[in-house]
Amino acid sequence: MFIELYELLLNVYGPQGWWPLYCSKTKKLQYHPGCYRSLKEKEALEVCIGAILTQNTSWNKVESAIALLHKNKLFSIKKLLSDDFKPDILRCIHSCGYYNQKYVYIKNFLEWYVKEGKHTLPKGRRDTQQIRKSLLAIKGIGRETADSMMLYGYNIPVFVVDSYTKRYFFQTGALDKEEISYDTLRLTVESEFQESFDRKKLHVAYNEFHALIVRHMKNRI
């Protein structure tokens, strides 16, 4: 029944092309509908940083923040990890809100990344559960952020749950109550999708389904 909702939304809105990435020509973040290629290292890192910046924050602010980081040539691991550029970086991400703790969260992630993430994240070489576990151990990365990084940054097939997801499933009658734990809902959806899709289609479905739910719920409020 979740699959039917997915196909319904896909027919209505079409492919969403998440995750939008910075384009140096237009100097803006752009969606790429129907494109599911694996990302280069810097692109995947941009997804991860965007995932942190968008915590409880509308995406348009994150777009301008990431564009500012690029325009000011601050988008590098070294600069983001160096305290020398802290005031400049805070200025870039200021409009996203919670900028003090998001600055620390990004550093926490990048410190982990240069140590082991660089070798464990790409291609889901290790077990999905192990990758999720090590991401969740980073202060500032919760379930939704971790799953967004894996799905949109590294093509690891996981279904991303957020508050829209629970509300949408409740409103459509797919769930009889909105209060359900993150992993319970994720595993429920994943077990249904795993029976009907192979790995490649699974990735496309998880990618689009979450984006479509956000798109749908944003329109109607």
Added chain:
DNA sequence: AACCAGGAGAGAG
């Protein structure tokens, strides 16, 4: 002018 957005951590019970 209150309400909320592509959440997460810490503490209490």
Added chain:
DNA sequence: CTCTCTCATGGT
């Protein structure tokens, strides 16, 4: 495990 508080800006 479930509540509650905190972190913060800008668009509607």
